[in-house]
Amino acid sequence: MAEDTARTAESEQLEGSGQLEGAERQPPAGRDAEAVGQFVERFAARLVEAGLPRMPSRIFAALLASDSGSLTSAELGEQLRISPAAVSGAVRYLSQQHMVSRERDPGSRRERYRVHSDQWYEALANRDTVMKHWEAALRDGVHSLGATTPAGIRLAETLAFFEFVETEMPGLLSRWRIRREELFGEGPRG
Amino acid sequence: MAEDTARTAESEQLEGSGQLEGAERQPPAGRDAEAVGQFVERFAARLVEAGLPRMPSRIFAALLASDSGSLTSAELGEQLRISPAAVSGAVRYLSQQHMVSRERDPGSRRERYRVHSDQWYEALANRDTVMKHWEAALRDGVHSLGATTPAGIRLAETLAFFEFVETEMPGLLSRWRIRREELFGEGPRG
DNA sequence: CGCGGCATTCACAAATTTGTGAAGTTAAGG
DNA sequence: CCTTAACTTCACAAATTTGTGAATGCCGCG
Numbered sequence: 370m371a372e373d374t375a376r377t378a379e380s381e382q383l384e385g386s387g388q389l390e391g392a393e394r395q396p397p398a399g400r401d402a403e404a405v406g407q408f409v410e411r412f413a414a415r416l417v418e419a420g421l422p423r424m425p426s427r428i429f430a431a432l433l434a435s436d437s438g439s440l441t442s443a444e445l446g447e448q449l450r451i452s453p454a455a456v457s458g459a460v461r462y463l464s465q466q467h468m469v470s471r472e473r474d475p476g477s478r479r480e481r482y483r484v485h486s487d488q489w490y491e492a493l494a495n496r497d498t499v500m501k502h503w504e505a506a507l508r509d510g511v512h513s514l515g516a517t518t519p520a521g522i523r524l525a526e527t528l529a530f531f532e533f534v535e536t537e538m539p540g541l542l543s544r545w546r547i548r549r550e551e552l553f554g555e556g557p558r559g
Numbered sequence: 560m561a562e563d564t565a566r567t568a569e570s571e572q573l574e575g576s577g578q579l580e581g582a583e584r585q586p587p588a589g590r591d592a593e594a595v596g597q598f599v600e601r602f603a604a605r606l607v608e609a610g611l612p613r614m615p616s617r618i619f620a621a622l623l624a625s626d627s628g629s630l631t632s633a634e635l636g637e638q639l640r641i642s643p644a645a646v647s648g649a650v651r652y653l654s655q656q657h658m659v660s661r662e663r664d665p666g667s668r669r670e671r672y673r674v675h676s677d678q679w680y681e682a683l684a685n686r687d688t689v690m691k692h693w694e695a696a697l698r699d700g701v702h703s704l705g706a707t708t709p710a711g712i713r714l715a716e717t718l719a720f721f722e723f724v725e726t727e728m729p730g731l732l733s734r735w736r737i738r739r740e741e742l743f744g745e746g747p748r749g
Numbered sequence: 750c751g752c753g754g755c756a757t758t759c760a761c762a763a764a765t766t767t768g769t770g771a772a773g774t775t776a777a778g779g
Numbered sequence: 780c781c782t783t784a785a786c787t788t789c790a791c792a793a794a795t796t797t798g799t800g801a802a803t804g805c806c807g808c809g
Binding site for chain 1: 796797798799800801805806807
């Protein structure tokens with residue numbers, strides 16, 4: 370996989386928000402570019418294991434690790450050392466999965482991709498559409514195999530489970546929001 | 560692909576229990592081999608979309624669609640028209656994910672692979688180990704990026720969400736069991 | 750109104766993954 | 780103790796997927 374990753378990494382534009390360095394900009398590149406990179410790698414690996422394609426995983430992880438929660442295509446490309454095409458493709462994928470949203474900086478036409486703090490696990494829970502597909506397939510199966518056959522019954526049961534989970538989701542999320550409030554006060558950024 | 564596989568196939572033990580159709584029953588082989596196959600295809604497709612490899616998906620779907628909830632390697636190979644090697648590999652994968660369990664028929668050394676009615680969605684919920692890995696990665700990230708940086712905070716929040724979900728799981732599952740009882744009486748098979 | 754920069758799309762090349770055939774291993778049955 | 784039938788492992792071939800380079804389209808700015 371030739372991952373001898375170049376070292377210098379002048380990725381200082383990684384900073385986006387109040388990064389009052391001021392002090393000797395001498396310290397290691399960017400902020401802990403090293404540490405950031407490592408985290409991105411690791412977390413992306415988890416996502417890959419979970420079934421997400423490689424590039425989308427890396428990009429998502431990078432966004433998650435960025436201070437502003439958003440990066441432009443160029444920044445992503447540079448940080449991850451991938452071509453604009455790769456960024457484009459991966460970002461399209463993530464948009465379709467509702468895992469990132471695209472914004473437009475008023476001035477330039479650099480597009481920003483962002484993870485809303487909440488959005489992403491809500492998306493994770495919100496597999497609504499996906500769920501629906503599964504349920505459709507299962508319903509179909511119940512019908513095909515016969516609702517009274519053992520297999521049909523098993524399928525019906527599985528279907529019921531999906532429906533049950535769907536039912537539970539709203540409550541779970543609202544409990545989460547409460548807990549989140551407890552832990553973090555009101556959320557800092559959107 | 561060489562499909563010269565013997566078709567003689569005494570796979571009648573596929574049936575397990577009462578076959579009480581009534582309406583126009585299609586005499587063709589097995590039961591509705593046609594319909595079964597179609598369901599297996601479709602459901603497997605969903606699983607693939609969800610990130611599961613192809614063969615494991617097909618095998619899992621086939622097991623789900625079988626009346627007894629269990630099939631032998633040979634049966635799987637024949638029904639899906641794949642080689643024993645493919646069955647072996649896929650089944651190993653599924654075992655590792657705890658999506659099937661292996662049994663041993665006392666007499667012959669044909670191995671049976673089975674989906675417990677519950678087991679599989681419990682496994683789906685029980686991504687314990689997986690969860691732990693994610694949490695570890697996140698914890699690591701919080702530390703690397705600094706617990707007070709915006710990115711670090713976002714990560715901590717995500718971590719909290721995972722922990723929260725883990726907390727909720729037991730309750731959710733037990734509510735499910737109750738509901739399951741309501742809907743299906745006491746579960747038929749284990 | 751035209752220029753300059755960005756992002757997207759297309760087609761291809763490379764790399765990873767997938768599934769098969771054949772040999773290897775273990776265990777039942779004569 | 781040997782034969783036989785299964786499952787597993789190994790190495791390879793094929794097919795799908797992945798990421799890049801180059802060309803195209805867009806939009807804001809001068």
